[in-house]
Amino acid sequence: SVAARAIGLTKAYGEGEARVLALDSVTVDLQAHQFTAIMGPSGSGKSTLMHCLAALDTPTSGRVFLGDSNLGRLNDKKLTQLRRDRVGFVFQSFNLVPTLTAQENILLPLAIAGRDPEPGWFDEVIDTVGLRSRLQHRPSELSGGQQQRVACARALVSRPEVIFADEPTGNLDSTSGSEILRFLRHSVDALGQTIVMVTHDPVAAGHTDRIVFLADGRVVDEMHEPTAERVL
Numbered sequence: 001s002v003a004a005r006a007i008g009l010t011k012a013y014g015e016g017e018a019r020v021l022a023l024d025s026v027t028v029d030l031q032a033h034q035f036t037a038i039m040g041p042s043g044s045g046k047s048t049l050m051h052c053l054a055a056l057d058t059p060t061s062g063r064v065f066l067g068d069s070n071l072g073r074l075n076d077k078k079l080t081q082l083r084r085d086r087v088g089f090v091f092q093s094f095n096l097v098p099t100l101t102a103q104e105n106i107l108l109p110l111a112i113a114g115r116d117p118e119p120g121w122f123d124e125v126i127d128t129v130g131l132r133s134r135l136q137h138r139p140s141e142l143s144g145g146q147q148q149r150v151a152c153a154r155a156l157v158s159r160p161e162v163i164f165a166d167e168p169t170g171n172l173d174s175t176s177g178s179e180i181l182r183f184l185r186h187s188v189d190a191l192g193q194t195i196v197m198v199t200h201d202p203v204a205a206g207h208t209d210r211i212v213f214l215a216d217g218r219v220v221d222e223m224h225e226p227t228a229e230r231v232l
């Protein structure tokens with residue numbers, strides 16, 4: 001099934017002389033329970049595509065679906081609910097709350113939504129990311145790789161339909177980066193998670209099921225079952 005879909009998605013920023021066409025009629029389906037990478041040169045529209053799919057940004061024209069929901073049909077309140085309840089985010093810069101422990105950070109989105117984790121699920125996520133012994137640490141007491149694992153656990157714990165990850169390994173050394181990739185891969189294979197990841201890194205993209213390549217705001221190519229060697 002399709003987890004997220006763009007049809008003729010166009011996004012322009014600015015007006016007149018300053019107008020930039022960030023996305024130019026992009027049509028793409030992202031399959032559920034798959035790990036998809038979005039690659040392309042800087043300025044090719046990767047972040048804009050991800051932001052439109054995640055309801056963080058509104059298209060200039062075209063349609064975006066998350067599952068069966070046509071985002072263009074939802075009012076602001078419904079969009080806020082959708083971002084809170086149905087999507088998860090992982091950023092290059094971790095974006096943890098420095099005054100909260102790892103456990104509090106992981107549970108924060110659920111706390112904000114007034115929800116409890118499903119029984120057993122918090123423990124499964126913690127064991128998957130290997131954070132059991134770090135739950136009471138604050139972000140400043142954790143390595144970069146551990147902080148990103150906290151951020152991944154935070155995204156996973158609410159079981160979102162799609163996790164959007166923007167350069168999740170961009171600030172990590174290769175050892176911590178490959179830990180995060182193994183963990184993201186595992187969350188797709190073993191937990192059925194759907195992940196869409198923007199990356200510049202062929203090694204990172206080599207862990208995915210499919211790469212969608214953008215250039216100048218258009219989808220120009222794709223690759224199934226990629227390997228780092230083929231991406232290079």
Ligand code: ADP
Pocket residue numbers: 013014020021022040041042043044045046047048049
């Ligand atoms: P990528 O993620 O591939 O680097 P982006 O989606 O960030 O590409 O940007 C695509 C194009 O749109 C670039 O030319 C960028 O400068 C422009 N752009 C992105 N966001 C904005 C914005 N908020 N205002 C104006 N231009 C933007």
Ligand code: ADP
Pocket residue numbers: 043047048166
């Ligand atoms: P990335 O490496 O993820 O593309 P950028 O540094 O290009 O990140 O963009 C970071 C944020 O700034 C994005 O949310 C993007 O939409 C916005 N942005 C990018 N280009 C511009 C621009 N020319 N003017 C205003 N905002 C921009």
